Amino acid sequence: MIDVVGVTFKDNGKIYYFLPNNLNLGVGTTVVVETERGLQFGKVVLVEKKIKEENISIPLKRVLRKTMKQDYLDYKKNVADAKEALITCKKLIKKHGLDMNLIDANFTLDRQQLLFRFSADERIDFRKLVKDLAAIYRTRIELRQIGVRDKAGEVGGLGPCGRPLCCSQFLYNFDIVSINMAKNQNIALNPSKINGLCGRLLCCLTYENEEYIKSKKGLPNVGDKIKLKEGKGEVIAVDILKREYKVDISNYGVVNVKLD
Numbered sequence: 409m410i411d412v413v414g415v416t417f418k419d420n421g422k423i424y425y426f427l428p429n430n431l432n433l434g435v436g437t438t439v440v441v442e443t444e445r446g447l448q449f450g451k452v453v454l455v456e457k458k459i460k461e462e463n464i465s466i467p468l469k470r471v472l473r474k475t476m477k478q479d480y481l482d483y484k485k486n487v488a489d490a491k492e493a494l495i496t497c498k499k500l501i502k503k504h505g506l507d508m509n510l511i512d513a514n515f516t517l518d519r520q521q522l523l524f525r526f527s528a529d530e531r532i533d534f535r536k537l538v539k540d541l542a543a544i545y546r547t548r549i550e551l552r553q554i555g556v557r558d559k560a561g562e563v564g565g566l567g568p569c570g571r572p573l574c575c576s577q578f579l580y581n582f583d584i585v586s587i588n589m590a591k592n593q594n595i596a597l598n599p600s601k602i603n604g605l606c607g608r609l610l611c612c613l614t615y616e617n618e619e620y621i622k623s624k625k626g627l628p629n630v631g632d633k634i635k636l637k638e639g640k641g642e643v644i645a646v647d648i649l650k651r652e653y654k655v656d657i658s659n660y661g662v663v664n665v666k667l668d
Contacts, residue, residue, distance in 0.1 A: 410461055413471065414454025415441055422581075423453060427470040438475040445523070445550075446516035449475065449483040479517065486515040490522075493545065497524055500540050508532050511554065511562055521548045527559045557582050560606035567604060567612075574611055585609040589617045592624065594648060623648045626667055638663050 412425040413433050426441050433439065437452045475483075494513040501508060508528040515522050522545050526532075534551050541549045561575035575582070590602045590613055604610045628634055632643045634655050641657035652666040 409458040410468070412454075412457050412459055412468065413452050414457060415439060415450040415471070416453050417448055417450045424450075425457075425459065425468060427468050428455075429470045429472070431471055431474065433471065433474070438480070440472045440475055440479055440517060442469045442472055443516075444469075446520035447472070447518040449479060449486075449517045482517060486517065486519065490515050493522060493541075494524075496544065497537075497541060500537055504534075504537055506532055506534060506537065508534070508553075509559075511559060515547075519547055521550060523550045523552060525552050525554050525558075527554055527556065556606040557604075557608055557611075560604065565605050567610075568601070569612075573605065575606075579611060582611065583614045585611060585613050589613040592617055592620045594646065620648055623651055627651065628653060634665075636663055636665070 411428060413428045414423040415426055416423050424441075424443075431439075433452050433455055435452055435455055439450055439452060441448050441450050490513040493515075494510060497513065498510055501510060507530075508526045511525040511527060513522065513524050522541070524541075532553065538549050538551060557575060560573060561579070564576040565573055567573050585608070587597065587602075587609065590597060590609070593613070593616065595602055595613075602610055602613065627646055627648060628643045630643050630646055634641060634643055636655060636657065638660050639657040641655040641660070641663070643653055644656045644662070645654040647653065650666070651668075652664060655663045655665060657663055
């Protein structure tokens with residue numbers, strides 16, 4: 409087991425694990441951490457967490473220090489400059505006629521890298537754009553294309569359940585969602601019912617899928633022919649979680665069958 413702390417780089421953002429480096433860190437403490445991109449300003453959201461070594465990528469980076477006044481000032485300046493860089497990049501995108509939707513821009517704390525994230529329907533050749541940006545900002549430029557699910561998490565909104573989108577609140581990693589998950593849960597295959605704001609299948613279809621698969625064992629499907637003591641009939645309804653189904657028997661009526 410390895411002692412780690414969870415750090416995020418933006419509100420409701422993905423949590424990354426770092427070695428605490430013998431620092432006394434509490435939830436809400438702002439820290440400077442070492443990442444593959446360079447130094448980053450982050451906030452501790454999980455403390456005193458033990459994780460099995462096989463469940464994380466080794467070696468872990470470490471927390472370098474708690475933030476000092478200058479770190480905070482540098483961070484605020486980077487945020488302001490990144491907003492300006494976003495405007496500049498949008499102008500250059502228009503100049504080069506690129507079909508891409510810019511999401512955000514972020515400097516690392518040490519300004520060793522400027523990252524732009526964007527969405528697009530197809531692969532974009534942005535080499536000229538990178539060259540122009542590098543000439544302006546004199547730092548390493550990275551453009552990263554993200555999917556529509558990531559974009560939905562950034563923009564936010566309300567899901568069909570009436571609650572804020574999971575991807576904008578706590579869902580940091582996207583699992584594979586298949587149409588079979590909707591079928592397993594007897595959900596009508598209506599795009600307006602099973603698709604989220606991103607246009608993809610609802611992430612929440614994965615939450616209870618295993619329980620539905622477990623509960624569905626031994627149950628017939630609607631339309632199956634079933635022979636009961638009352639006679640032979642057709643299954644007209646199935647309640648998976650209650651583990652019961654209804655059979656319509658000619659000249660007898662509807663029989664409710666419940667499994668143990």
